[in-house]
Structure formats: structure tokens, C-alpha cells
Amino acid sequence: MDSLTQIVLGAAVGEVVLGKKVGNKAMLYGAIAGTIPDLDTFASYFTDTVTALEIHRGFTHSIFFSVVFAPIFGWLVSRYDKLGNFKNWSWLFFWGFITHPLLDAHTTWGTQLFWPLDLRLAYKNIFVIDPLYTLPFLVCVIWAMRLPKTSARRRKINRLGIILSSSYLVITLILKAYTYQKFTAALGEQEVNYTSVETKPSAFNSVLWTANVDTPNAYLIGHYSIFDTQPIQFASYPKQHELLGDLKEEEKVQQLFKITQGWYTVTQKEDQIFINDLRFGLLGFQPTENRFAFSFELIKTPNGLKVKEVEKNRTQAKELLSELGNRIKGN
Template sequence: MDIITHLALGACSTEVLLTKKLGKKGLIWGASAQVLPDIDTLPALFLPADQSLLIHRGLTHSFLFALIAGIFLAFTVHKIYNQAGLSYTALLFFFCFQFTLHDLIDTCNSYGTGLLEPFRHQRFSINLLYVVDPLLTAGLLVGSLVLIFKCTLYPHRKKWAWAMLIISGCYTGFAAINKVYVNGKINHSFKSQQMNPAGYFTTPAPFNCMLWYLVVAVDGGYYTGYSSVWDDPQQSVRYEKHLKNDSLNVKIGDKRVLQHLITFADPYYTLSQTGSSLYLNVLRFGQVQGWRMPNAPFVLSYPLNASGNQTVLLQKGRLAGWNKSSLEAYIRRIAGNTP
């Protein structure tokens, strides 16, 4: 998830677990622990993008890191505040909880999280929340601001923290219900359109959990589509076909980069060619306004024959073309009005 969500989640959960003995200093420790796993974004400044993609949400997002970092921070805080009456065991639980909570909420979006690194390189993702969801973050942010600006003697601090955590938890439950509903609709569409997919996944479209992006694996490629929970139940899902184009492999010189990207795509990708340039498109990240434009380009499209660090080129089109008009159209699409 985005850093604001992690910081706000860290502050609210810390108020419930720790601030009784540490006061507002506990908010700083909790919020810091909540974002620490994302320190793995720093290698992106120095490594080629294909490698930094795999490093992010790898080892520092594992249960092993949660335990080791939890032990270290618990020892550090226990030494600093040894007069505060906090036991080492309580601090160990607190920091391990913060790291594990970070990891688990990150599995809710489509990037993939290496919970079992370095023993197993599988990435886990349940595709439940978009990486930036204002409706999820709003309550946590309000709660954290209350905790920051209200004095430690304010009697309702913990009530605010609990309320915002429950609201965000209920929103996550709402997203889960929506996903189950959309998946049921998708499975019905397979039968009505006589499709026999090898696999599929659904993940939220940008900034909400009511419009869902669909990717269906078939022989030779994929179908993509969009479905809102407010669409007419009798309305068929409209799919677009994308060829996988594995035959373009022979034109790619650096097979190592290609393999890194295929591993990251796990395994939803296509190859495409524009002029003399070859691209690997990672389907899990969606399309640029694909909900309104047929055959929209994919958000994460890696130039395979480019030189240097191409990190700045990745996801460059996520918000391309967004303006007041497109935003209004997007809200209408979420509400069930198809273009």
C-alpha cells in the first residue's frame, strides 16, 4: 500500500497497543516500524529496473525480516526507555506485529509480496485493494491526525483509534464481498460466452474497490475486461484479446532481463513491438484508462532493448490523460454506466 496508509495505520494501531506508556513518542516508533519494510525501494536508485522490481517487496517484506527487525527494535527501544515500565516481550510483540501487518496489507494489492523469502521466492497477492485507495486511507488519516494534535490526556484517543481501525477493516470486508461477487459474475460469463480459461484474476481498478479489472488466460494470450459491482447483472462482460507474442523472444538480446520480468509478471505478460522497440507488458498493473478505451496500453510496459536504468519509464502512463472530464466518466463507470 502507499506510504500514507502505512503511516496512518502505524499511528492508529500504536495508540491501541503502546502509547499508554510512551505517549506520542510511541506514534513515531509505530509509524516508523510500519514503513521500514519499504526501505527496499532504495536499491531502485542504483539498480536496473528489472532487478529493483524483484527486490521490492522481497526480503524486507518477509516473516523472517519481521522477526529479526522486531528483535532488534524491541531491544533498542527497551534500552532507550528502560524506565517506562515496558517489558521486552511486549515490545517484541509490538514491532513484530507492525512488520507483519505491513506485509499482510501489502498482499492485498497486485504487486506481490515475498512473505517466505529467502526460503521460497513465491510472491503472494490476493488482489483485494488498489495500492492507493482514498476510501481505505481516509479514516486512518483522520484518526492519526486526532492522535497527533490532541494531548495525551484527551480521554477519547483510544476510541478514535479503534473507530478508524474498525472503519478501515469494514471497508476491507466490503472489498472482499465485492471481489466474491465479481468473481461469481466472471465465472458465469465464462459459461455464457463459452470460454474455457486456463486461469484468471480480478483486481480493483484505480482508487476504489467497486470497479474491477479482469485478466483471463487463454491459449496464445489473454482477455482483459472491466466489471463494476453496480453493472446490470444481466450485462455480459466485454473482453478484449491480447496475444502473448512469445515468438518475439528471438529478437530479444538480453535474456536475463527478460527472465527477471517474466518472473515478476508471474506469469501474466505479453510482448509487443512498436517500430524497432520491443516491450514486455505486465498485465497485473492494469491499462491506462482501459475502462473507457478499447485496446488501451498497459501501465507497466518495459522497453526490452533500452539501455540504462529504465525505472522512470515504468508506470509512466498510470494517470496519463486524466482530467476533470475523464474523472467524471470514471465515476460514472464505477456507478455502472458503461461507455
């Protein structure tokens, strides 16, 4: 999830663990703990694009990290803050660390909770930024923060925020199951021969959902809003994996295969080759849309193959938001 959401979750967890004893300091250190796992994003300053993507939500998002580093941070804080002891602070950091990847596991990117095992949990039932999850939670945390640390009302309000956010996650899981049934029913009606279907919510909401459908020679992408009245339409995107040629043996390309979990197409523009990650969808909702949210250009250099992520511009973002608002209302 986004940084603000993880800060809010960490603050709420900190309050549960130690708020009655240390007050707002529990929220502060909880917010810090909720932020620390995402420091793996700084890997992009020290390594190449593909390796940084592979590292993201790995080690720092694992049970191993939470267990090993919580006592270290707990000890550091206990050295100068005597309101809580080593055990208290360690416990706060553990729960701040572990709830971060548990929430991230609900997103499309997922997380390697069981690192070093090569297993990424991704339930794909909530977008990385969802105001309906974050804003009520944020209001409750700020409200609780303004009350005395010994106040029973403070604990109830903080607990309410956790209940609201958790309930919303459950609702998104129900919506995922409901929309999955809609997609598979539409594929059956259209007599599509497919091997697998993956669904996920579109940006900033849980009303409009997207399905990626694996067929022998192409991937199909369809959209469904719970307000739709017309049949689901699927657009076809040829896999064209053969365009890679010998490039498929390159280490960086193999890394991209792993990152995309096999959900990718290959496109060519003149002599440029691109690998498009289908997991994060398109920058639009029209049947003719061919701009992928994540696309990587393969560049041959004298020093070997270089992979460059295709940049997105603000104009595309504005267009996407406009289309998104209209498409959520139904077709």
C-alpha cells in the same frame, strides 16, 4: 499500500501496543516502523530496473525481517527513551513491521511474507491507494492523538479506526468474490475457452473491477462495475510471445517473466520490443485501449540487454481519472 496508509496503520498499531504508557511517542515510532519495510524501494538507486522490481516487497516484507530487526530497533530506541523498556519497544516494532506486509498482501503486487521461500502472497482485493480504507482510519488516528494517553476514549477511537479499516478489507473480499462470479458467468455465456481468470479492483476504489482472462493465444481484459446494467465486454490482447525470439533466454527477460507471473504480452513498434505487464491493467477503460500501466522496453546494447520501464505522463493520468469516474458509475 501507499506510504500514508502504512504510516496510519503503524501509528494505530503503536498506540495499541504502547500508547497507554508513552502516549503519542507510540504512534510516532509505530508510524516509523510502518514505513521502514518500504525502504527497499531505494534499491532502484543501486541496481537495474528489473532487479529493483524483483527486490521490492521481498526481504523487508517478511516474517524473518520482522523477527530479526524488531529487537534491534527496540534496543536502539530503549537506549535513549526510558519511557519504554527494550521488550516494549521491540514488541512495538515487531507489530509495526509485520502488519505492513500483511496489509500489502491484499494488493495486486503482493508480498514475500515467507521470504526466503519463493512465494508471493497477493489476494488482489484492494488497490494500493484506496481513500475509503485510509481516510476514516486517518481521522480516527488524529482524533485519538489529541486525547490524553490515559484516556479510555482515546483507545476506543483508535480501536474504531482499526475496526473500520479491517471491515473495509472484508467488504473488498466479498466484492471480489461477487465480481469474480459475474466475470466467469459472462465468459460462460460468451462461450469463451479459458484456462484461468484473475480479478482486481481498479484504481482508488472497490466498485469497478478488472478481469484478466488467459486463453490459448491471447489475454482478454474486461471491466465490471457493481452499477453496470449491460453485459461485460472483453477486449483481446494477443500474447505474441514468439516476438521475443532468442531474447526470451536473457536473464533480465527471465526475471520479467517471474515478476509478471506469466501475465504478459509482447508488442513490437518498428524494431522496438516491449513486454507489457497485464497484472496492473490498462491506462483506460475503452475496448480499444492498448496502453499498459507497466510496459518495459527491451534494448540491445554492446554491454548486453537493457530493460527500460516506459514512462507515463500526467496527461495520461488525467485522462485515466476522467474515464475512471465515468466508468465507476456503470455502463
